[in-house]
Amino acid sequence: MLAVELVDIWKRFPGVVANAGATLGVRSGSVHAVLGENGAGKSTLMNVLAGVYQPDEGSVVLNGEPQRFASPADAIACGVGMVHQEFRLIPTFTVTENVVLGAAPTRLDRGSLRAQVGELAERFGLLTDPGRPVWQLSMGERQRVEILKALWRDASVLILDEPTAVLTPGEAVELGRVTRAMADDGRSVIFISHKLDEVTAFCDEATVMRGGATVAASLPVGELDASRLAELMVGQATAVSQRRQRAAQVDGEQSPALVVRDLRVRDVHGRAVVDDVSLDVRPGEIVGIAGVAGNGQRPLADAIAGLSPAEHGQVVVADADLSTASPAARSAAGLSYVPEDRLGVGLAPRLDAVENAVMRSYRRFARRRIVDRAASRAHTEGLIDRYRVKVARMDAPLAGLSGGNLQRLLVGRELDEKPTVVVAAQPTRGLDVQGVAAIQQILLDQSAAGVAVLLISEDLDELLALSDRLLVMHGGAVVASFDPDDADRTAIGAAMAGAVSTEGVS
Numbered sequence: 301m302l303a304v305e306l307v308d309i310w311k312r313f314p315g316v317v318a319n320a321g322a323t324l325g326v327r328s329g330s331v332h333a334v335l336g337e338n339g340a341g342k343s344t345l346m347n348v349l350a351g352v353y354q355p356d357e358g359s360v361v362l363n364g365e366p367q368r369f370a371s372p373a374d375a376i377a378c379g380v381g382m383v384h385q386e387f388r389l390i391p392t393f394t395v396t397e398n399v400v401l402g403a404a405p406t407r408l409d410r411g412s413l414r415a416q417v418g419e420l421a422e423r424f425g426l427l428t429d430p431g432r433p434v435w436q437l438s439m440g441e442r443q444r445v446e447i448l449k450a451l452w453r454d455a456s457v458l459i460l461d462e463p464t465a466v467l468t469p470g471e472a473v474e475l476g477r478v479t480r481a482m483a484d485d486g487r488s489v490i491f492i493s494h495k496l497d498e499v500t501a502f503c504d505e506a507t508v509m510r511g512g513a514t515v516a517a518s519l520p521v522g523e524l525d526a527s528r529l530a531e532l533m534v535g536q537a538t539a540v541s542q543r544r545q546r547a548a549q550v551d552g553e554q555s556p557a558l559v560v561r562d563l564r565v566r567d568v569h570g571r572a573v574v575d576d577v578s579l580d581v582r583p584g585e586i587v588g589i590a591g592v593a594g595n596g597q598r599p600l601a602d603a604i605a606g607l608s609p610a611e612h613g614q615v616v617v618a619d620a621d622l623s624t625a626s627p628a629a630r631s632a633a634g635l636s637y638v639p640e641d642r643l644g645v646g647l648a649p650r651l652d653a654v655e656n657a658v659m660r661s662y663r664r665f666a667r668r669r670i671v672d673r674a675a676s677r678a679h680t681e682g683l684i685d686r687y688r689v690k691v692a693r694m695d696a697p698l699a700g701l702s703g704g705n706l707q708r709l710l711v712g713r714e715l716d717e718k719p720t721v722v723v724a725a726q727p728t729r730g731l732d733v734q735g736v737a738a739i740q741q742i743l744l745d746q747s748a749a750g751v752a753v754l755l756i757s758e759d760l761d762e763l764l765a766l767s768d769r770l771l772v773m774h775g776g777a778v779v780a781s782f783d784p785d786d787a788d789r790t791a792i793g794a795a796m797a798g799a800v801s802t803e804g805v806s
């Protein structure tokens with residue numbers, strides 16, 4: 301029997317039909333992939349299954365029983381748990397507090413709760429420290445907390461919405477094991493991803509969506525290949541984008557556009573999360589930073605952008621020392637930042653598309669201190685067009701946009717300012733094949749136009765294809781430097797794991 305059946309689901313939002321007759325059937329004890337390009341309606345369908353949205357039409361059937369969920373609590377009571385694309389944890393609470401929130405047996409004290417959460421984590425191989433506050437955790441660890449939350453409520457159906465988008469390759473493989481362990485335990489896992497190799501490695505069957513509808517249901521993953529998948533997802537036979545090899549165009553004589561010297565950042569515990577990092581990026585150069593998540597990439601990027609204070613060290617953009625400048629002053633000096641946390645520091649979910657698009661450049665649209673709505677709207681329309689953002693309504697809060705569309709808007713806004721230096725953290729995370737290719741091309745075009753790009757990514761293929769130079773961070777420090785043209789993946793992997801000395805790295 302099917303654990304989950306979604307039959308002919310319709311869901312409309314103002315100006316957009318997000319689900320238009322979508323169907324899905326998931327066997328118990330299996331891992332089922334849901335694929336589709338950005339905006340295809342995957343998250344919406346999953347939100348219907350998880351009780352976040354009520355469908356306009358169609359039915360949700362669990363183990364043969366029709367269900368009507370008025371809220372996520374109803375869905376959880378029936379064993380459906382969901383880990384959303386954007387996490388929903390309480391940062392100041394500990395791992396344990398987040399996991400048991402609203403579902404703690406009253407007879408247990410804090411110590412035993414913590415122990416039980418620890419046991420559950422161990423059982424499924426979800427490494428975490430139950431006593432730590434969530435705000436201190438990396439994205440990968442936060443995801444494990446979200447999964448634990450669902451398992452704590454004994455979810456028999458677990459929905460993971462683009463789970464690997466926030467994971468390193470190693471963590472992704474680990475998650476593959478976790479989902480298999482859950483399936484072997486008789487549960488069903490629904491796994492949304494844009495990456496075919498993960499789908500083939502971790503999943504049993506795949507359902508493909510396009511334009512809100514299901515275009516291929518429950519295909520055995522063995523029958524999927526990249527071109528067939530692309531055809532299903534975009535409705536035509538398109539070649540899957542090839543990784544572009546860039547032409548060498550960096551003038552080694554030019555002085556660097558971005559100079560970082562001896563930058564050190566400490567976390568609240570006094571640990572040096574960025575440990576005397578020095579690096580240069582020349583105009584037209586793409587310098588990649590590889591590393592396992594949580595090794596200082598994010599605090600490094602935040603410190604370069606001025607979002608977190610450095611203990612010591614220098615940040616220089618086009619010969620201007622910005623070491624103590626505010627984020628706004630850095631941005632005015634030509635530094636653009638695409639942060640990995642798109643709805644935290646990147647975009648404001650409660651504001652609309654226009655407000656988000658001009659939030660960095662609103663002075664240009666101001667007349668006597670009042671922002672000219674028509675002019676900023678026209679600017680936004682141009683941006684949306686150039687970066688192909690699908691926005692149904694310009695005056696609705698951004699929160700409703702799909703993950704990929706949020707990313708396009710963010711990247712577009714930052715790059716449209718004609719920056720001297722771009723710091724891009726995970727800029728293609730969560731994008732579909734075409735979205736990835738589009739953003740990568742934009743970065744290549746930027747560097748061809750002389751912009752210095754610092755690219756932080758957990759996708760080694762992306763780094764190797766785009767970078768002129770590849771640095772590896774481990775334990776807050778830059779521990780190795782590679783030439784991507786004759787890079788040895790094993791050596792890069794070893795550096796990422798911390799198996800090299802820091803000697804001789806410039």
Ligand SMILES: Nc1ncnc2c1ncn2[C@@H]1O[C@H](COP(=O)(O)OP(=O)(O)OP(=O)(O)O)[C@@H](O)[C@H]1O
Nearest residue numbers: 313318338339340341342343344700701702703704
């Ligand atoms: N709450 C909402 N309000 C308005 N429009 C919405 C809302 N949620 C989704 N949409 C729209 O519905 C469509 C489908 O979005 P959905 O998030 O389901 O896509 P997706 O397949 O998950 O895409 P991605 O791969 O980018 O995450 C998009 O056009 C999106 O903008």
Ligand SMILES: [Mg+2]
Nearest residue numbers: 342343702703
């Ligand atoms: Mg989505």
